[in-house]
Amino acid sequence: MRLFSWWIRRALGAAATLVGVSILVFLALRAMPGGFAETILGPFASEEQQRELAQRYGLDDSALAQYWLWLQAALGGDFGTSMISQEPVADELSSRLPVTGQLAVMAVLAAVFIGVPLGVLTAVRARADGGGTVGRLLSGLGVSLPEFVLGSIVVFLFSRYALGLSVGGYVPFGDDPAANLRAMILPAAVLSVFAISATARTTRDAVLNVLVEPYVTAAVARGESPAFIIRHHILRNAAAPVVVLITTITAYLLGGAIIVEYLFNLPGIGSYVVQAVGRRDYAVVQAGVLLAAAVFIVLNVVADLLVGLIDPRLGVTATGRQT
């Protein structure tokens, strides 16, 4: 019962946030200097031409009427058509989703399979030898390496010296998996550096917090092997913050790794939305941002549920931790 009411509250909150996001985006778009008609027709269009174009897309209605119209259509699953390409926005977004999705999946896999072990290792070895320090320094450097610097350098190195991987030239995975991977591995690697480092740091902190718990000391005293202690006592207790971080990174990547898409010329969601902002293609921006916000909210719920599964004390129906 308590879980049920939690779901209701969560869903209501999500709906309110999404409506809020859509209103904010709508207001921002209308507040931008240079409306759609001006941007498209250029500086030499007559007033009359501008008015005609605005009328065609209903941009001369009041802002409230426009928003209401959009909201009604969006609730019915219709996100309108791009005013530039005349294609339905939903089609365009779903054709670009695989690119963004593939990038996100590749980077997150790297974070899970490289970042987590690295974090555990640096934490366990914190006092034993220099390995912990080196790992800590590397991950510190990794989170400080902005993707536009790293990406620029990677693009330069690989386009100049042709190291067997291509920069740009995206091919759908279904058409030619090998060519697709050649084009995607570099951008994914650039994104992975941050994902891996951030995951390693968070894992390290979480594991260090668990290491001081009495039950770990007790396990050591009982003579259990280090590998067993890590698997049995540490991983599960340290998992919560790591899970939250990884879902946050996933949401961020699915929202569109804009700079990487731009650098590597990938037809993903991020580059599409940014282009649409420049052209005042209202429906596209509206739908794109809403999609990113929805992904973020859904993944937050997923994170809460996962944390509850891993550690019922922190679960969504846990009591005694109000405020």
Added chain:
Amino acid sequence: MVAAFGSMANLGGDPAELAGARLQPPSPEHWLGTDHLGRSLVPRLLEGVGVTLLLSSIAVLATAVLSTALGILAGYAGGALNDLVMRLVELLYAFPSIVLAILVAAVVGPGRPAAMAAIVLVTIPLMTRLVRAASAAVSQRDYVTSAIVSGVRLPKILVRHVLPNVSGTIAVQGTYALSVGILVEGGLSFLGLGVQPPQASLGVLIQEGGVYMVAAPWLIIAPGVVLILAILSINVVGDGLRDRFEPRETRSLR
């Protein structure tokens, strides 16, 4: 960091001066070479670091003030005010940060104000959340209750009893927000929506360097390295502050 501030003050040179031939590699006169207009990179870089740090610092200061006010009030009062603030914060949090920054830049118009506004909006949600959590915890303490019981007025309770106890969180988060701010400025200027040339900033320099990377790789390496070092050192300061203010972290290292 210290080096950056110190050198800004004395090592000047006119950043706009056409000092020599275009795209020259590093040489004794121009330590870091010259760019596509023949400007020496050293003064450009110093100007860029100064602009980036100044912009980010002002923006983060604004974030800190706003987050502190909102977070402390919401955490102390709870109830409807808390819900309202948290809803607003969640709203901003749901935007991917670069998308938010680009929207801001489109509304305000590309330039320095856009970069600052974007940094504030990107950094405010997390900081407000954490300050609120800290403030909520502190507000349950006995000394706050006893202050209320002995009739201390609300502003005084907040400033004298709550604020000092959440200041650690503010300092730590402010430091991290500064490195996020530098990243946002860099990314936005890199996309041509932040600081506008000929004004230099780290993002502008990296973007310009990227264009001429094949002919003159030093143009991107120098600002890139400076940017990475700046963020790295800020993060180290942040980690240090956190270790100090959140002792659970250091307990295991002793």
